[in-house]
Amino acid sequence: MFSIYGSGFLTVVKVLEVTGGLLLLSGRFTNLALILLGPVVVNIAMYHFFLVKGGYEMPVVLGVLSLMALFSRKDLVGTIFAAK
Numbered sequence: 763m764f765s766i767y768g769s770g771f772l773t774v775v776k777v778l779e780v781t782g783g784l785l786l787l788s789g790r791f792t793n794l795a796l797i798l799l800g801p802v803v804v805n806i807a808m809y810h811f812f813l814v815k816g817g818y819e820m821p822v823v824l825g826v827l828s829l830m831a832l833f834s835r836k837d838l839v840g841t842i843f844a845a846k
Contacts, residue, residue: 786831793838796831800842803828 766772778798783793807821833839 765813775801775805776825792831794836796838799828812822 779802782795782799782802785791785798803821803824807825810817810821
């Protein structure tokens with residue numbers, strides 16, 4: 763677990779979090795922000811559910827908020843699940 767800190771992985775995750783958050787707050791490129799933040803939210807949830815085995819409130823609230831933001835963008839959901 764501590765090898766994550768020295769590898770630079772968390773730096774990449776933090777850049778994705780900040781970029782996605784700024785894009786969401788700006789109101790422009792919301793679809794891109796949701797796509798960037800989706801894997802981060804999943805990793806946060808998996809960390810709490812499988813490694814920490816506790817602190818379930820934060821990933822549940824984060825997941826609900828992410829799903830609300832995702833489903834408010836019907837165009838994004840439609841294009842993700844559209845077959846070519």
